Amino acid sequence: MSLIFDKSREGIGCSILSELDVEPVLFPEKLKRTKSLNLPQLAEVDISRHYTELSKKVHGVNDGFYPLGSCTMKYNPKINEEIAALAGFTKIHPLQPENTIQGCLEVLSKAEKYLCEITGMDNMSFQPAAGAHGEFAGLLIIKAYHKSKGDLKRTKIIVPDSAHGTNPASATMAGFEVVNIPSGDDGCVDIEKLEAAVGDDTAGFMLTNPNTVGLFEKNILKITEIVHNAGGLVYYDGANLNAIMGIARPGDMGFDVMHLNLHKTFSAPHGGGGPGSGPVGCKSFLSKFLPNPQVKEYSDKYEFSNSPDSIGMVKSFYGNFLVVVKALTYILTLGKEGIKQASENAVLNANYMKCELSKIYDMAFDDICMHEFVMTLENLKKEKGVSAMDVAKMLLDNGIHPPTMYFPMIVHEALMVEPTETESKATLDKAIEVFSDIYKKAMAASELLHEAPVKTPVRRLDEVLAARNPVLKSGDRHTD
Amino acid sequence: MGSYVPSTIDERNDMLKAVGLDNIDQLFSSIPDEVKVKKLNLPLGQSELEVRRSMENIADKNVVFKKIFRGAGAYNHYIPAIVKSVTSKEDFLTAYTPYQAEISQGLLQAIFEYQTMICELTGMDVSNASVYDGATAAAESVAMVTDKKRNKIIVSSTIHMHVLKTIKTYCEGSGVEVIVAPEKDGVTDTEALKTLLDETVAGVYMQQPNFYGIIEDAENLSELTHAAGAKFIMGCNPISLAILKTPFECGADIAVGEGQPLGMPLSFGGPYLGFMACREALMRKLPGRIVGETVDLEGKKAFVLTLQAREQHIRREKASSNICSNQALCALTASVYLSAMGHDGLIDVANQCISKTRYLANELCKIEGIRLKYADKEFFNEFVTTCSIKPNELLQKLEQKGILGGYPIDDGILWCATEMNSKDQIDELVASVKEAVKR
Numbered sequence: 001m002s003l004i005f006d007k008s009r010e011g012i013g014c015s016i017l018s019e020l021d022v023e024p025v026l027f028p029e030k031l032k033r034t035k036s037l038n039l040p041q042l043a044e045v046d047i048s049r050h051y052t053e054l055s056k057k058v059h060g061v062n063d064g065f066y067p068l069g070s071c072t073m074k075y076n077p078k079i080n081e082e083i084a085a086l087a088g089f090t091k092i093h094p095l096q097p098e099n100t101i102q103g104c105l106e107v108l109s110k111a112e113k114y115l116c117e118i119t120g121m122d123n124m125s126f127q128p129a130a131g132a133h134g135e136f137a138g139l140l141i142i143k144a145y146h147k148s149k150g151d152l153k154r155t156k157i158i159v160p161d162s163a164h165g166t167n168p169a170s171a172t173m174a175g176f177e178v179v180n181i182p183s184g185d186d187g188c189v190d191i192e193k194l195e196a197a198v199g200d201d202t203a204g205f206m207l208t209n210p211n212t213v214g215l216f217e218k219n220i221l222k223i224t225e226i227v228h229n230a231g232g233l234v235y236y237d238g239a240n241l242n243a244i245m246g247i248a249r250p251g252d253m254g255f256d257v258m259h260l261n262l263h264k265t266f267s268a269p270h271g272g273g274g275p276g277s278g279p280v281g282c283k284s285f286l287s288k289f290l291p292n293p294q295v296k297e298y299s300d301k302y303e304f305s306n307s308p309d310s311i312g313m314v315k316s317f318y319g320n321f322l323v324v325v326k327a328l329t330y331i332l333t334l335g336k337e338g339i340k341q342a343s344e345n346a347v348l349n350a351n352y353m354k355c356e357l358s359k360i361y362d363m364a365f366d367d368i369c370m371h372e373f374v375m376t377l378e379n380l381k382k383e384k385g386v387s388a389m390d391v392a393k394m395l396l397d398n399g400i401h402p403p404t405m406y407f408p409m410i411v412h413e414a415l416m417v418e419p420t421e422t423e424s425k426a427t428l429d430k431a432i433e434v435f436s437d438i439y440k441k442a443m444a445a446s447e448l449l450h451e452a453p454v455k456t457p458v459r460r461l462d463e464v465l466a467a468r469n470p471v472l473k474s475g476d477r478h479t480d
Numbered sequence: 481m482g483s484y485v486p487s488t489i490d491e492r493n494d495m496l497k498a499v500g501l502d503n504i505d506q507l508f509s510s511i512p513d514e515v516k517v518k519k520l521n522l523p524l525g526q527s528e529l530e531v532r533r534s535m536e537n538i539a540d541k542n543v544v545f546k547k548i549f550r551g552a553g554a555y556n557h558y559i560p561a562i563v564k565s566v567t568s569k570e571d572f573l574t575a576y577t578p579y580q581a582e583i584s585q586g587l588l589q590a591i592f593e594y595q596t597m598i599c600e601l602t603g604m605d606v607s608n609a610s611v612y613d614g615a616t617a618a619a620e621s622v623a624m625v626t627d628k629k630r631n632k633i634i635v636s637s638t639i640h641m642h643v644l645k646t647i648k649t650y651c652e653g654s655g656v657e658v659i660v661a662p663e664k665d666g667v668t669d670t671e672a673l674k675t676l677l678d679e680t681v682a683g684v685y686m687q688q689p690n691f692y693g694i695i696e697d698a699e700n701l702s703e704l705t706h707a708a709g710a711k712f713i714m715g716c717n718p719i720s721l722a723i724l725k726t727p728f729e730c731g732a733d734i735a736v737g738e739g740q741p742l743g744m745p746l747s748f749g750g751p752y753l754g755f756m757a758c759r760e761a762l763m764r765k766l767p768g769r770i771v772g773e774t775v776d777l778e779g780k781k782a783f784v785l786t787l788q789a790r791e792q793h794i795r796r797e798k799a800s801s802n803i804c805s806n807q808a809l810c811a812l813t814a815s816v817y818l819s820a821m822g823h824d825g826l827i828d829v830a831n832q833c834i835s836k837t838r839y840l841a842n843e844l845c846k847i848e849g850i851r852l853k854y855a856d857k858e859f860f861n862e863f864v865t866t867c868s869i870k871p872n873e874l875l876q877k878l879e880q881k882g883i884l885g886g887y888p889i890d891d892g893i894l895w896c897a898t899e900m901n902s903k904d905q906i907d908e909l910v911a912s913v914k915e916a917v918k919r
Contacts, residue, residue, distance in 0.1 A: 018899075035726055040819050041823055047820060055569040055586055103541035129807070130803070252515045272576070272590075275809060312649035461581050466774035466786040467787055
């Protein structure tokens with residue numbers, strides 16, 4: 001469909017502002033831009049219809065099943081949105097005097113208290129705006145900790161080869177050298193490899209538990225002990241917390257510092273790729289390194305406080321505050337019973353789907369899974385030439401958002417499925433039927449899968465053209 | 481208790497049975513008993529009505545100011561109704577990052593349009609799909625220009641303190657040395673900058689308008705920077721770009737900024753929007769998502785996430801940045817805002833900011849003991865005055881009258897006016913200030 005710029009017409013616009021009621025002041029010409037400003041001029045109805053048309057070509061959680069592994073695409077409750085839209089939150093300037101922002105500070109303080117209870121951490125900062133941002137902050141905390149002890153030789157962060165891509169990228173940004181260790185055949189941390197990798201140059205070890213193949217690391221206490229004995233700290237990637245809320249806590253497993261994704265586990269919507277919120281939490285011995293400012297609760301008021309040992313600021317102000325409001329609303333709604341029930345049902349849904357699908361598809365690992373599981377289409381690829389991508393694209397024609405593809409990298413032709421707890425058995429049964437149907441088609445007429453999708457607004461895209469010859473704004477042209 | 485689980489107890493039992501288990505606990509048998517939660521100290525769940533009351537009570541503990549004369553990095557602008565209407569659409573709101581392009585064309589096109597608008601505002605060749613906020617955009621831009629040989633960045637002391645702090649934090653990670661160039665009369669001290677520039681400096685970061693609201697001589701700073709072989713980075717207020725010379729025209733290599741003024745409410749500091757744009761030569765160093773145009777297998781025009789070889793999910797530790805989630809919905813907000821304002825409307829907002837701010841400054845300076853701290857400078861929507869009494873004392877008196885006055889800095893106050901401040905409101909503020917400093 002045409003771009004909004006192509007719908008622009010001279011002489012049309014929305015009537016928004018009032019007339020200027022003071023003497024007009026103009027800047028001298030030498031300060032002014034000479035380049036024309038090509039912003040669209042449209043009537044409000046045309047803007048509204050443009051975006052409504054665009055929105056129809058987007059698949060959100062509200063449009064259907066979204067089992068995108070590692071992304072926890074659970075339902076986003078509507079009450080959260082209404083609360084986050086209260087004027088008492090949206091119309092607050094971040095630099096208002098503390099006596100006029102007691103409500104905002106209460107939100108941050110309560111969210112910190114509850115999330116620390118759920119994770120077993122002692123303090124938390126909401127400044128990081130997303131999971132990867134929280135990782136970065138957490139790694140800087142690890143760096144600051146070793147530095148504070150005068151231990152400057154700890155320059156390495158160990159990461160399993162199954163880790164989320166953000167883990168090694170964040171470690172590099174924090175100035176560490178990344179040491180990848182291969183996972184064991186069971187998809188879990190290889191204890192011997194870990195033991196061999198740690199040493200007096202180990203700053204820390206990053207892990208998500210359940211790990212990225214959807215299994216709980218049974219040896220978790222051993223793992224954290226090995227790292228601690230070597231003098232390193234253990235980082236928990238909170239992307240997969242949805243499996244264990246109210247059941248087990250990273251803090252009790254020996255993790256020292258972690259982040260959460262409030263836009264995953266705590267039901268805030270993803271917004272098409274953000275804004276998220278990636279609070280960084282830690283044990284008390286690391287609290288003084290958290291980003292500034294911190295919120296302190298006193299008997300009669302809340303106040304900001306700044307730690308001289310802090311890693312500093314990782315962002316302006318206090319993070320994506322409204323996302324924290326949504327997460328707090330969610331926690332208050334579910335409460336201690338609901339939080340646990342959410343995780344139980346996330347794990348139940350995953351196991352049910354896995355069990356049913358394993359009658360048809362190969363699973364990367366056979367054990368009981370946590371909130372997600374990984375299928376491997378390696379044999380299907382070998383036998384019928386049907387790839388994980390082909391199956392994913394056919395799911396699109398069936399109104400289902402595909403699972404995460406080709407991740408984790410340790411599984412060939414991987415599809416990583418995370419149904420979440422907010423899907424009914426009926427939805428799962430329907431999806432299982434679709435998967436099974438696709439398998440039959442793969443067996444009988446595999447070319448159909450290579451063709452898919454056929455019902456979507458566009459078919460498969462030429463990604464090579466896009467990257468080789470980038471057209472990144474209106475007016476750019478492919479040159480060959 | 482609230483719950484969003486849509487299965488009945490019977491259905492759950494059926495599923496358990498299908499898995500071959502008798503009870504839920506068996507699903508968690510791989511978790512060692514030592515780490516199992518014995519007691520979860522959280523309040524009991526609540527109904528929607530109860531939650532609404534609890535959260536409204538909390539919100540009521542904040543003071544919502546109707547008269548705001550404070551900016552300092554977060555600006556009170558009018559948000560057209562169409563903005564919220566579009567950004568509340570569930571498909572946009574609840575979608576993930578558009579990895580599956582075939583079912584994400586609407587979102588991808590919206591981001592492509594956003595990238596185009598950011599390039600229009602900044603004059604730059606390429607924009608990414610957004611980063612977290614203006615401060616992280618600044619910090620990421622530093623990473624774009626530094627390398628082993630040029631491992632220092634010079635930052636003007638006239639930038640926002642949070643941006644400086646964020647740059648310093650990021651540079652602590654990457655080992656880049658941050659040098660703060662001093663200011664003179666409220667603007668970057670060019671003579672001092674000259675002495676700081678050498679072949680180890682990767683870039684210079686400045687803010688336009690600067691923290692004091694003053695329009696700096698960006699072209700001169702750009703020339704000095706380039707003469708030393710370094711890259712020039714500008715942090716910009718996007719509304720001001722409707723009128724001011726574009727960063728491209730000023731010679732900047734990278735333009736970044738805080739996009740909050742483009743339709744995002746104050747929201748106690750976030751979610752906001754970091755925009756980043758650069759010249760084509762730096763395209764492959766630009767972090768974050770980028771949407772590009774392509775065709776589908778039938779030759780139909782389409783959009784897709786592109787240049788992903790830069791990104792963490794492909795390159796892992798060799799990625800240009802770790803960014804994964806960005807601020808997509810805020811980018812959409814900015815696009816709808818810019819569409820609603822249009823070319824004419826955005827220029828109007830900018831002109832109203834300039835005019836009202838000048839009016840406010842003139843009126844305030846008629847009061848004895850209050851004068852512009854930096855005279856003879858052009859300013860956009862902020863300026864600094866001296867104050868004959870303690871700034872906080874004055875501001876408290878204003879607060880009692882329901883006015884959020886300027887932001888106290890050192891011995892002065894940083895005032896801000898936008899199109900939201902009517903002449904009557906400005907006159908009321910000035911009268912209140914007059915009364916407050918008199919006593």
